[in-house]
Amino acid sequence: MPFDPASLTYDSNGLIPAIAQDAESGEVLMMAWMNAEAVARTLETGRVTYWSRSRQAFWVKGESSGHVQELVDLRVDCDRDCLLVQVRQTGPACHTNRRSCFYTAIRGGDEVELMRPMEG
Amino acid sequence: MPFDPASLTYDSNGLIPAIAQDAESGEVLMMAWMNAEAVARTLETGRVTYWSRSRQAFWVKGESSGHVQELVDLRVDCDRDCLLVQVRQTGPACHTNRRSCFYTAIRGGDEVELMRPMEG
Numbered sequence: 500m501p502f503d504p505a506s507l508t509y510d511s512n513g514l515i516p517a518i519a520q521d522a523e524s525g526e527v528l529m530m531a532w533m534n535a536e537a538v539a540r541t542l543e544t545g546r547v548t549y550w551s552r553s554r555q556a557f558w559v560k561g562e563s564s565g566h567v568q569e570l571v572d573l574r575v576d577c578d579r580d581c582l583l584v585q586v587r588q589t590g591p592a593c594h595t596n597r598r599s600c601f602y603t604a605i606r607g608g609d610e611v612e613l614m615r616p617m618e619g
Numbered sequence: 620m621p622f623d624p625a626s627l628t629y630d631s632n633g634l635i636p637a638i639a640q641d642a643e644s645g646e647v648l649m650m651a652w653m654n655a656e657a658v659a660r661t662l663e664t665g666r667v668t669y670w671s672r673s674r675q676a677f678w679v680k681g682e683s684s685g686h687v688q689e690l691v692d693l694r695v696d697c698d699r700d701c702l703l704v705q706v707r708q709t710g711p712a713c714h715t716n717r718r719s720c721f722y723t724a725i726r727g728g729d730e731v732e733l734m735r736p737m738e739g
Contacts, residue, residue: 500730518638518647525645527638530701542725574721575730577713581650583721593697601694601703605662610620610695 504538508580514550515582519560519592522571522585528592529600531558533582538573545570547584566590591617624658628700634670635702639680639712642691642705648712649720651678653702658693665690667704686710711737 509515514532521528531549533541537557540548544559547568551558561567568586575582593600596616604611629635634652641648651669653661657677660668664679667688671678681687688706695702713720716736724731 501728502725502730516636516650518650520647527640527647527703530636530638530696542728573725574733575723575725576650576720577715577717577722578720581720583647595697597697600696600698600701602697603695605622605693605695608621608662610622613694 502542504535504542506579507535507538507575507582508578509535510580512552514552515580517547517549517582517584519547519568519584519586519588521588523587526599527601528568528586528588528598531560538582541570541584542573547586561589564590566592568592622662624655624662626699627655627658627695627702628698629655630700632672634672635700637667637669637702637704639667639688639704639706639708641708643707646719647721648688648706648708648718651680658702661690661704662693667706681709684710684714686712688712 507515513534517533518530519528534550537548537550547560549558567589572585591598597614602614604613627635633654637653638650639648654670657668657670667680667690669678687709692705711718717734722734724733
């Protein structure tokens with residue numbers, strides 16, 4: 500069946516959450532948002548492209564930092580209201596320079612930092 | 620640092636997205652929503668508990684189906700506006716009886732079904 504980005508379910512702001520996962524290790528790297536045009540651009544270019552809610556602009560991941568996400572596989576969930584993008588991530592995915600944004604664990608009621616920023 | 624669910628950033632409906640990942644295989648199983656009380660209950664009980672937007676009620680995953688999610692680790696992202704719950708999933712995570720909700724891939728412009736419903 501041909502895929503149409505308009506067939507997805509977007510929220511009241513026209514956005515859908517997209518989970519980025521390292522295609523090789525399975526590590527969950529980050530979650531950000533796409534609109535229909537960002538979904539189309541991601542598929543067309545193979546460069547994962549989000550919609551920045553703070554800047555209200557397209558955000559080609561890594562465009563300024565070099566920490567690009569090359570699309571390996573795009574998946575849609577059963578309700579068509581969430582995406583999973585499996586990627587080849589260059590360098591850190593997180594703006595704190597950590598590999599993943601999910602570097603804080605809650606253990607025994609405390610916050611524990613699991614990762615340090617990457618070098619360079 | 621002690622963790623307080625009130626320290627997370629919730630959307631205008633008081634909700635935060637929570638990504639459920641198989642703690643062993645790394646497979647991303649589903650995405651659903653929690654409010655602050657669901658986060659607290661998940662940590663207290665070790666049973667992953669969401670907030671059902673359609674039913675407007677707490678949703679202890681697997682309470683009726685038996686397809687429970689036992690919490691292994693809870694992670695917070697850098698912006699504190701998304702959660703990653705690593706779980707031991709009993710049976711399928713998806714209401715379609717598939718292991719994961721992300722069973723549809725977009726490949727070559729077409730939708731491809733990657734998983735069949737589990738037996739039983």
